[in-house]
Amino acid sequence: MAVFPQLGQTLAWQRRLDHVDASCVAVWPAGPGWLQVTTVESAGAQPVTGQVYVHAPGDWPQWQAAERRAATARYAARAPVPFTPSERRAAGWPFAVLFALAMLALWWRERR
Numbered sequence: 001m002a003v004f005p006q007l008g009q010t011l012a013w014q015r016r017l018d019h020v021d022a023s024c025v026a027v028w029p030a031g032p033g034w035l036q037v038t039t040v041e042s043a044g045a046q047p048v049t050g051q052v053y054v055h056a057p058g059d060w061p062q063w064q065a066a067e068r069r070a071a072t073a074r075y076a077a078r079a080p081v082p083f084t085p086s087e088r089r090a091a092g093w094p095f096a097v098l099f100a101l102a103m104l105a106l107w108w109r110e111r112r
Helices: 059-077 093-111
Strands: 002-004 009-011 033-039 048-054
Touching: none
Parallel strands: none
Antiparallel strands: 002 009, 002 033, 033 048
């Protein structure tokens, strides 16, 4: 059983069919804030108390923005090592000559 003292409700845990080891309780709190939950597993067991935060309706866009910022920070942190140019570069003139010859060959073929 799940006891919500602020709401004055005692609800039974519902088994979830999609997860064998999971169960849930549906509750509609009056407003945002911390909600205390006390759970009793069996008759002789010690009760377990926890808290759940209930978000306000306007919190959703702020939460999404925070998640996007966190995801961007994680993406930026995994960036590869910065590129360091090598000391020896290939000469550019052979490619220019090859390009010019290819263009001349195409022009000659077109003119034939």
